[in-house]
Amino acid sequence: xxxxxxxxxxxxxxxxxxxxxxxxxxxxxxxxxxxxxxxxxxxxxxxxxxxxxxxxxxxxxxxxxxxxxxxxxxxxxxxxxxxxxxxxxxxxxxxxxxxxxxxxxxxxxxxxxxxxxxxxxxxxxxxxxxxxxxxxxxxxxxxxxxxxxxxxxxxxxxxxxxxxxxxxxxxxxxxxxxxxxxxxxxxxxxxxxxxxxxxxxxxxxx
Numbered sequence: 001x002x003x004x005x006x007x008x009x010x011x012x013x014x015x016x017x018x019x020x021x022x023x024x025x026x027x028x029x030x031x032x033x034x035x036x037x038x039x040x041x042x043x044x045x046x047x048x049x050x051x052x053x054x055x056x057x058x059x060x061x062x063x064x065x066x067x068x069x070x071x072x073x074x075x076x077x078x079x080x081x082x083x084x085x086x087x088x089x090x091x092x093x094x095x096x097x098x099x100x101x102x103x104x105x106x107x108x109x110x111x112x113x114x115x116x117x118x119x120x121x122x123x124x125x126x127x128x129x130x131x132x133x134x135x136x137x138x139x140x141x142x143x144x145x146x147x148x149x150x151x152x153x154x155x156x157x158x159x160x161x162x163x164x165x166x167x168x169x170x171x172x173x174x175x176x177x178x179x180x181x182x183x184x185x186x187x188x189x190x191x192x193x194x195x196x197x198x199x200x201x202x203x204x205x206x
Contacts, residue, residue: 026044136186
């Protein structure tokens with residue numbers, strides 16, 4: 001999550017809930033929105049609105065570039081973050097997290113170096129248009145917890161995901177998380193079951 005101090009002194013918060021697929025970020029977002037009410041607005045990742053999502057999971061080499069470009073474009077079809085009016089604004093996935101997945105697909109040979117470079121340029125250009133992130137909440141969980149959450153949510157296109165996919169993607173997320181500013185990042189251990197929502201709220205409001 002991040003907080004921005006715009007002109008006029010209104011406090012804006014950009015919350016970026018960072019984690020691998022199946023970490024529980026959507027559930028946490030819902031709980032935060034229920035707590036903050038009209039003080040908060042949000043942008044939610046919407047894989048159901050990516051027309052390439054099923055093709056991507058069935059033939060990632062053919063559709064990785066299309067899918068990644070589409071996920072970047074979904075930040076603009078309803079760009080509420082460009083007209084922030086609420087005190088807090090939440091993203092359920094950090095924008096540059098998209099590049100972690102792109103890096104994985106490049107490493108797997110599903111994206112060429114040129115395709116990856118194009119995605120990086122697009123991502124950096126879009127990031128420059130977005131408000132600065134003030135605070136991050138990082139949902140830290142094991143591969144077993146990720147797989148458990150994925151099974152519970154029942155997305156058919158995730159049924160055939162290889163275990164190594166989750167292990168290798170988690171390693172890239174953990175590497176990327178080390179680049180986050182520690183003084184502005186709260187790590188939440190999702191393997192312990194119920195997290196302390198009040199601790200997260202206090203961190204975001206501080």
